[in-house]
Amino acid sequence: MPILFGITLLTFTLFNVAGGDPAVQFAGKNASAVQIEQIRHELGLDRPLYQQYFFYLKQIVSLDFGRSWSSRQQISTLIVDGVGASLSVSVPPFFISVALCIVLAMFSAFFRGRLFDRSIMVGCLGLMSISYLVYIMVFQYLLGYKMGLFPISGWDASWVDRWPYLILPWICIVVVSLGANVLLYRAVFMEEIFQDYVRTAKAKGLNTRIIYLKHILKNAMIPIITVVVIQMPYLYTGSLLVENFFGIPGIGGLLVQALANADFPVIKAMVFIGSVLYMVFSLLSDLLYALVDPRVQLK
């Protein structure tokens, strides 16, 4: 609770200190001083700051963030509509990427020093040194436009019909995440491989597959879980670039648009949800430690 309270206070202060005047923004290009004042009144910006802050807290408690000042759409609708799209873009590639990175990292560690490992290392460094935007633009041009393997962009409200539009964004997300994650996970595996328990297992004649899949993987999962779970709260916001380039109606752009338009109700809602998710997933990561390693005790 104190963390949440601090976040609300910080958000509210930042909005009121920095950024433009929303009343000016929403009054339009031809507005007179009187009209701007009327809008300030309609938005409640002429009330004392403490009243505005308590109104914000009331919205959080009631989970009703009202309407966007900019589009006038119901914020809950904007978020509910967008979250489905964002999650369908971000969740599958996230898990594909985690699985793929673990497999590649483990193989790389296993074949350490060999051609496969070196190729993976060089490939990952190469992948890391190219901008996200370049992947999107090149894949969209080559796979979508030139080769016609996937739609260039698009979306369908139906869960059944939308997936052809998702594959290309998924490929982009997976490829982008490979470089850094494989290298990180490989480092984790390399650390485990030289532990005493691995040497003991080998000495006892245990099958290599069992050593890797049952022992090394399990022990390597703690740092990996930390990285993975901490990334999870961001899944709900999707990816601004991917959503914009592929015409996916997620909420990746919602916060950016809200910041660009001084749309405080949307900013408040997004920051609050993001903070709660971050805390929930941090807790989840602690719980998962205990699941993976029974030595970790929850108190």
Next chain:
Amino acid sequence: MKTMKTTIGRGSLRRSLFFCVGFITLTLVAVACTKEKSEEENTLNLVISSNVKGLDPIDVSDVYSSRVTSQIFEGLLSYHYLKRPLEIIPQLAASMPTVSADGLVHTFKLKKGVKFQDDPCFPEGKGREITSNDFVYSWRRLADPRNRSEGFWVFDGHIKGLNEWRTAVGEGKADYSTPIEGLQTPDSETLIIKLTHPYFQLHYVLAMVVTAVVPKEAVEKYDKEILNHPVGTGPFRLESWVRNNKIVLVKNPSWTGQTYPTEGEPDDRAQGLLEDAGKPLPFADKVVMTELVEDQPRWLNFLKGNFDYAGIPKDNFDQAISGGALSEELKQKGMRLHVAQYPDLTYVAFNMEDPVLGKNKTLRKALSMATNTQISIEKFYNNRAIPAHSPVPPGIDGYDKDFVNPYQKYDLVKAKELMKEAGFPEGKGLPEFTFETTNSATARQVAEYFKQEMAALGVQIRIGVNTWPEFTTKVKEKRAQIWGIAWNADYPDSQNFYQLLYGKNVSPGPNGSNYVNKEFDELYEKALRLPMGQERTAIYKKMRAIVVEEAPWIFGVHRLGYVPSFHWLKNFKPHPIINDDVKYYRVDTKEKAKLKAKL
């Protein structure tokens, strides 16, 4: 033994690796074989380069929402689709209004038999016939301060009793049953507008979608959700809208009576724009409007024939245009090029309340002569613009193509002389100025270029990068010193541009420069009381002379639109003002099938 075990283990892991790679590859190939859903044949596929906010006419303040809303809603008047100069024509009005001799009373007769689109808000879901009261209701909504409409300026101070009613509603002292002197409906087909003073732009604003008619039943049923449930009288109605993705409109079966124009500009017949003369509108059964904010997917989809026309992104200009004409590559794809003059103006504004800039017109002239508009046109507009010599763009009443602004010409030597004359030789003694700009990449590049130009004159510029709200707030609160901005015409009248310099419109009004000149203001007020004609044009000329001599702005450019379209899209002629032109477009389905097969 150890070696053998390791080998066995590696073989097993290798098999797992091959299995993983194989599985992923097969999944991707299977998905790649899935084809896009095909659209029906008589469908227009249009693209919108930003997200649509809402579909309530009184809320429409951006061109993108207006593009959609204008297909669903109609107002009393509109513009002729083909004629240039632009001509106002009746839309829901049976004819052009009768206007009293003093210009204060405008009487409209409504077209008979016009119905609202069918919608559950009506009894049995059947749209009813529109009445003059519907217009009064719609305009009350526009004026109601609780609705926060940006569009109220179109009526602000012009209609008798409307501003008083607005204030009273804000104070809770009036409601929608309170009469307004200036809006009278003697019968269901007659609407009388009484003005506080002659307002010769009234007919233009009645062609804007903010003044379109909406049914009370829809507003009452949908309340704040009205922006997602548009119910108008237009040729198309909303079928579906996936926000930030796609809007699908279908032909409104109850919309009848309008036909394709039978006359236009002299060249229109040769261009094939009169082939459908007299045929009933609209031609398309369905309109799919895709919202795509990024240039690349918009352009690639267009090249694939997924959109009927599209603007050319800055980075693809060389691919599309060669030697000022459409490139061979695009011609081969079955495209043609439309070049349209936008009725707009870009300019660098000075805050005239600034103690240095505002008090020294010689200094402002020097800064103006140190800016090279031609280079800017090449660098930032791919030559898709012409230099602006006055506030009024081409196509607008009052534009003079032969007029040359002496301070628009780039002449660094003369500019330096002017600096000396202004008391700041080589910029000595001049404080550093802040050029405010927004945070887009292009805006920053423009600002950097301006800084370089000013440095050549010895003037030091600091660039202030802002979000759009910060930028507008600085201008509206008179905190900006120098900034670049653009203005698009709301209607084809010089007044729409000269109001940006009218003394009573200073910040937070549209006169962000806070320019006040008594003589200019008197001329502006005089021109307001005159209809279009020689006398008014002569006054605009005097106003132009004052503005040029006082130099509160550095004039930038008037932009040109280069729009390629496929040959299958018939009757396409970019219109500088209206957005309700989709009803005129026709898709030649046979030609489309033939051309698309080659793409």
